[in-house]
Amino acid sequence: MTQTPLIADSLPRAVTWQDGNLYLLDQTRLPQETLIEKQETVEQVFEAIRMLKVRGAPAIGVAGAYGLCVALRDKTALPTDAFMAELEKHAAYLDSARPTAVNLSWALQRMRQRAEAALTSGEAETAVRLYDILVREAVSIHEEDKGLCRGMGENGAPLITEGMGILTHCNAGSLATSELGTATAPLYVAHSRGVSFRVYADETRPLLQGARLTAWELQQAGIDVTLITDNMAAHMMAEGLVDMVIVGTDRVAANGDVANKIGTLGVAILARHFGIPFYVACPSSTIDMAMESGKGIPIEERDAAEVTRFGARPTAPDGIQVRNPAFDVTPHDLVTGLITEKGIITAPYDRTLKTLFGGKDD
Ligand SMILES: CSC[C@H]1O[C@H](OP(=O)(O)O)[C@H](O)[C@@H]1O
Numbered sequence: 001m002t003q004t005p006l007i008a009d010s011l012p013r014a015v016t017w018q019d020g021n022l023y024l025l026d027q028t029r030l031p032q033e034t035l036i037e038k039q040e041t042v043e044q045v046f047e048a049i050r051m052l053k054v055r056g057a058p059a060i061g062v063a064g065a066y067g068l069c070v071a072l073r074d075k076t077a078l079p080t081d082a083f084m085a086e087l088e089k090h091a092a093y094l095d096s097a098r099p100t101a102v103n104l105s106w107a108l109q110r111m112r113q114r115a116e117a118a119l120t121s122g123e124a125e126t127a128v129r130l131y132d133i134l135v136r137e138a139v140s141i142h143e144e145d146k147g148l149c150r151g152m153g154e155n156g157a158p159l160i161t162e163g164m165g166i167l168t169h170c171n172a173g174s175l176a177t178s179e180l181g182t183a184t185a186p187l188y189v190a191h192s193r194g195v196s197f198r199v200y201a202d203e204t205r206p207l208l209q210g211a212r213l214t215a216w217e218l219q220q221a222g223i224d225v226t227l228i229t230d231n232m233a234a235h236m237m238a239e240g241l242v243d244m245v246i247v248g249t250d251r252v253a254a255n256g257d258v259a260n261k262i263g264t265l266g267v268a269i270l271a272r273h274f275g276i277p278f279y280v281a282c283p284s285s286t287i288d289m290a291m292e293s294g295k296g297i298p299i300e301e302r303d304a305a306e307v308t309r310f311g312a313r314p315t316a317p318d319g320i321q322v323r324n325p326a327f328d329v330t331p332h333d334l335v336t337g338l339i340t341e342k343g344i345i346t347a348p349y350d351r352t353l354k355t356l357f358g359g360k361d362d
Pocket residue numbers: 052055056057058169170171172173176177181182183209247248249250260261262326
C-alpha cells in the first residue's frame with residue numbers, strides 16, 4: 001500500500017532510479033543549488049559517495065546497490081562466471097568508498113548473495129537475467145528503506161510532546177535516506193499529527209550537514225527549527241531549552257554502541273550531564289551484529305582541507321597539523337533508547353538486539 005510521503009514533494013530525493021538510470025542529488029551544493037546528476041559510470045558513483053554528494057548511511061547503501069547495477073549494465077553479454085567476477089570486483093570497489101556506515105557493505109553483500117542464490121537455484125542462467133534480478137534487488141533495498149523510515153517515524157513520534165525542544169546533530173534526514181529520514185522521521189510524523197515542537201539543529205562542522213541540510217529540510221517542512229553552532233549545544237541545554245536529543249547513526253554494534261557523526265559523543269555526554277534523554281534512530285540495515293562493540297567500528301579520517309578551509313577560504317595556517325575523524329562512537333550506556341522500525345529498544349541492548357536482529361552467526 002503506497003502511503004502519502006510526509007515530506008514535501010518539493011524536497012528532492014537523494015537517490016532516484018528511473019528508466020534504468022541512476023540519478024543522485026549533489027548534496028555538496030545544497031541548500032543554494034539543487035543539482036541532480038545522472039550517473040554514467042561506476043567511478044562517478046564511487047566519487048559521489050566518497051565526496052558526500054550522496055551521504056547518510058541508508059542513502060549510500062541504496063546508492064551502492066544501484067551503483068553496482070551501473071557497473072554491470074554493459075556486461076550482460078558475458079558468461080555468468082565472468083559476470084559474477086565483474087560483480088565481485090565492482091562491489092569491492094564501491095565498498096571502499098567509505099568505511100564507517102555499515103549500510104554500504106550490507107547492501108553490496110545483499111546484492112552479491114541475491115545473484116549467487118539466483119545462479120545456484122537455476123533462477124538465472126544468463127548474465128542478462130542476473131542483471132534484471134540485481135536491478136530488482138536494488139529497487140527492493142530502496143523501497144524497503146522507505147518502510148524502515150516510516151517505522152522509525154511511527155515508533156519515535158510518541159516521544160515528541162507539545163512544546164518540546166529537540167536537539168539534532170548532523171543530518172539524518174530525508175537527504176540521508178530514501179524518504180522520511182531516520183532521526184527526522186519522528187519529527188515529520190509528529191508534525192503531521194499537529195504536535196508543535198522546536199528543533200535546535202547543530203550546524204555540525206566541518207561539512208555543516210546540520211546547517212546546510214537539516215535546517216533546510218525542516219524549514220521546507222514548516223517545522224520550527226533554529227540553527228546553532230556545535231559549541232552552543234551545552235548552553236541551550238543549560239538554559240532548559242532542550243528536552244530530548246535525537247540523532248542518527250552509521251553503525252550500531254551488537255552491544256548497542258553507536259557510531260555517528262563526529263561530535264555526537266560530546267552531545268551524548270552533555271545530555272547525560274543535564275539529564276536529557278538521548279535517542280538514536282536506526283534502521284535494521286544499520287545494525288551490525290557481527291561487530292561486537294564500538295571499539296571495532298572503522299572511523300573514517302577525511303582530508304585536512306575540510307577543517308582548514310571554509311569553502312575556498314583558508315581558515316588555518318598553511319601546513320598546520322590536522323585531525324579530521326568523520327565519526328565518533330557513543331557507548332551504549334549513554335543511549336536512552338534506539339528508535340528502530342521494530343520498536344524502541346532500551347538497555348540491556350546486547351540481548352534485545354540479538355533477539356530482534358539475530359546474532360553474528362545467524
Ligand atoms: C541516517 S544516517 C545519517 C548519518 O550519516 C551522516 O554522516 P555523513 O553525512 O558523513 O554521511 C551522519 O553521521 C548521520 O547521522
